[in-house]
Amino acid sequence: MASASAAVEKDREDPGTWLTLGHLQQEAGDQDSAIHSFLEAQRLEPRSAAAVYSLGMSFFLLGLDTNVADYYQRAARHFRVALELDPKQDRAVFMLGVIDVVESKLSEGRSYLEKAIGLSPQNPYYHLHLVNPGKFCRSAPGILLLDTST
Structure with missing residues (x-):
């Protein structure tokens, strides 16, 4: 994760590095940080289905961890937006x-x-x-x- 963080620091305007960092944070179970990274990726590339899908996954994982239904609804909203951006987004x-x-x-x-x-x-x-x-x-x-x- 250190190399991904360094890449973000080197080029804070690259949505791909934010996505990579977010995925590493997501895998590590740090959904709050992952959400921040995915939001940065989305800010830099607003039509990115990948960033929106990844946001949905973090909210879904928060739902699993906390058993709070609102997280599932937030995840579903992001998956629907990902589908609007890319109708072939089978993972969404x-x-x-x-x-x-x-x-x-x-x-x-x-x-x-x-x-x-x-x-x-x-x-x-x-x-x-x-x-x-x-x-x-x-x-x-x-x-x-x-x-x-x-």
Whole structure:
């Protein structure tokens, strides 16, 4: 993360370095810092679907960590904006499905998962979650897997 921070300090006007720093912060579990970095990337490149999607992921991860529903709604808003900016953003479609499943809206979630598969049929992760979308669990920071124990 130090090299990404140094890159940002070297060129504070490069949205790509802000995105990279934000992703590293996100992976480290520092969602507040990641959100700041993604907002900077979005400020520098307002039409960046990647920055908006990444903001959504940080809000989603905050929802997982805190169990506060408002974070899921904020995440969903960002995923919808990412789709407006890039209608082929399959990851945003997938995450809208995940949010619906987490909120026990299984049929809506399934619809989004099917749409994500339509956009990216080669992604096995999407197929895996479509098999049984009601069995999500948190198994690692930022990772959703099927709970096959039941």
